[in-house]
Amino acid sequence: MEFRKNDMVTLEIEDCGTDGEGIGKADGFTVFVKDAVIGDRVRAKIIKAKKHYGYGKLMEILRPSPYRVEPKCPIARQCGGCQLQALSYEKQLAFKEKKVRGNLERIGGFSALPMEPIIGMEEPYHYRNKAQFPVGKDKEGRIITGFYAGRTHTIIENRDCALGVPQNKEVLDRVLSYMEENRAEPYDEKTGKGLVRHILIRYGFFTGELMVCLIVNGKKLPKEEALVEKLREIPGMTSITLNVNEKKNNVILGEELRILWGQGYITDKIGDISYEISPLSFYQVNPIQTQKLYAKALEYADLKGGENVWDLYCGIGTISLFLAQKAGFVRGVEIVPQAIEDAKRNAARNGIENVEFFVGKAEEVLPREYEEHGVYADVIVVDPPRKGCDEKLLETILRMQPKRVVYVSCDSATLARDLKYLCGMGYELKRVCAVDQFGMTVHVETVVRLQRKHT
Numbered sequence: 009m010e011f012r013k014n015d016m017v018t019l020e021i022e023d024c025g026t027d028g029e030g031i032g033k034a035d036g037f038t039v040f041v042k043d044a045v046i047g048d049r050v051r052a053k054i055i056k057a058k059k060h061y062g063y064g065k066l067m068e069i070l071r072p073s074p075y076r077v078e079p080k081c082p083i084a085r086q087c088g089g090c091q092l093q094a095l096s097y098e099k100q101l102a103f104k105e106k107k108v109r110g111n112l113e114r115i116g117g118f119s120a121l122p123m124e125p126i127i128g129m130e131e132p133y134h135y136r137n138k139a140q141f142p143v144g145k146d147k148e149g150r151i152i153t154g155f156y157a158g159r160t161h162t163i164i165e166n167r168d169c170a171l172g173v174p175q176n177k178e179v180l181d182r183v184l185s186y187m188e189e190n191r192a193e194p195y196d197e198k199t200g201k202g203l204v205r206h207i208l209i210r211y212g213f214f215t216g217e218l219m220v221c222l223i224v225n226g227k228k229l230p231k232e233e234a235l236v237e238k239l240r241e242i243p244g245m246t247s248i249t250l251n252v253n254e255k256k257n258n259v260i261l262g263e264e265l266r267i268l269w270g271q272g273y274i275t276d277k278i279g280d281i282s283y284e285i286s287p288l289s290f291y292q293v294n295p296i297q298t299q300k301l302y303a304k305a306l307e308y309a310d311l312k313g314g315e316n317v318w319d320l321y322c323g324i325g326t327i328s329l330f331l332a333q334k335a336g337f338v339r340g341v342e343i344v345p346q347a348i349e350d351a352k353r354n355a356a357r358n359g360i361e362n363v364e365f366f367v368g369k370a371e372e373v374l375p376r377e378y379e380e381h382g383v384y385a386d387v388i389v390v391d392p393p394r395k396g397c398d399e400k401l402l403e404t405i406l407r408m409q410p411k412r413v414v415y416v417s418c419d420s421a422t423l424a425r426d427l428k429y430l431c432g433m434g435y436e437l438k439r440v441c442a443v444d445q446f447g448m449t450v451h452v453e454t455v456v457r458l459q460r461k462h463t
């Protein structure tokens with residue numbers, strides 16, 4: 009059946025879309041309804057209709073979902089950061105597991121999936137070690153900070169995000185009072201005037217070290233010593249820096265970094281490995297779940313000690329160093345040169361010598377090393393961005409014939425596509441496990457183990 013704008017429909021909400029909107033069906037017609045939750049029975053008014061789907065406005069909750077909970081954060085609905093706070097955490101996990109399963113079955117064509125139970129968080133709030141708060145002014149001209157509302161650059165005021173660490177509030181209170189007292193103006197995106205663009209805060213969960221970096225449209229701030237004076241007293245403070253970004257664009261960080269106080273980085277640990285983290289480096293935002301994710305990847309790699317391992321899309325080498333503790337030799341490949349510099353420094357810092365890192369595209373470096381230098385692999389680990397692996401890389405993996413492939417994925421749809429390809433060509437899907445790294449949001453990580461079939 010087809011629907012038109014302004015039609016009223018009754019829906020059972022059964023699923024959840026990429027922005028957290030509830031999804032229900034009326035006579036085969038799919039409707040996306042903002043603020044409806046899995047398990048709700050609702051009445052919605054169609055506000056936009058396409059042939060097979062449309063968008064509805066929530067008019068009435070006829071029967072609230074048994075999985076509805078009170079969001080912890082009072083501005084959860086306006087803020088663009090979280091999508092699932094109104095759904096119980098248990099149900100969030102069930103939704104994520106179902107999403108992974110659904111993609112593997114539908115896109116990957118798998119059945120009887122060897123799926124382990126999803127690994128959830130013990131504390132699904134306050135898990136993020138990093139926050140980037142934009143700074144601006146409200147209508148009355150007061151300096152404010154918080155998060156952007158979904159799909160806009162309007163700042164929703166909030167100094168105490170429920171996903172972040174409690175230290176954020178103290179830091180923000182002090183930076184904003186420094187700005188008021190010393191006329192350090194917030195940056196205005198429209199005019200390109202003003203100084204302070206963002207406040208970046210990072211906290212080492214295992215070391216208690218705290219870092220603040222002000223991203224500034226200019227090289228200097230007025231009375232920098234007053235800012236340092238306020239911030240250095242906060243327990244754990246290790247690094248206060250200024251990052252210069254004078255470009256008129258949406259990229260948060262510039263390239264130039266100046267230390268105002270302390271060192272230019274904090275340290276933190278994942279398992280036994282310690283990392284130096286500068287404001288510019290990539291680092292996993294949920295260190296507790298990352299440790300569980302890597303432990304699963306290590307289990308799936310099933311290393312006995314002498315193996316040759318490739319870690320493709322290795323970032324700052326976190327998985328590589330984790331695996332190197334158990335493998336013969338690990339080679340990491342990553343496209344961002346600074347990340348590879350971090351990887352090398354972190355290897356040295358931990359005295360790990362059985363690793364080598366390459367800058368370049370995985371789909372270029374691996375075929376080159378295979379063809380020109382005859383390298384081989386017992387195990388290949390991949391952890392690509394959302395778009396998944398390049399087909400050229402998958403072809404090379406098939407030619408190299410490693411015993412096992414461990415695929416870590418942040419998008420189960422592209423994962424399913426890539427697995428379908430590999431499993432059509434001699435590999436078998438042995439294990440699948442979803443790991444929740446991002447509670448209250450719709451995102452989920454998946455790790456799988458493929459084994460070469462005996463021929």
Ligand code: SAH
Pocket residue numbers: 290292320321322323324325326327341342343344347368369370371391392393
């Ligand atoms: N394994 C790392 C990072 C994974 S994120 C960790 O766990 O921390 C994915 C990484 O792939 C990013 O660092 C990104 O810069 C890198 N990347 C993106 N496209 C790439 C390509 N074609 N070849 C190699 N690396 C790539």
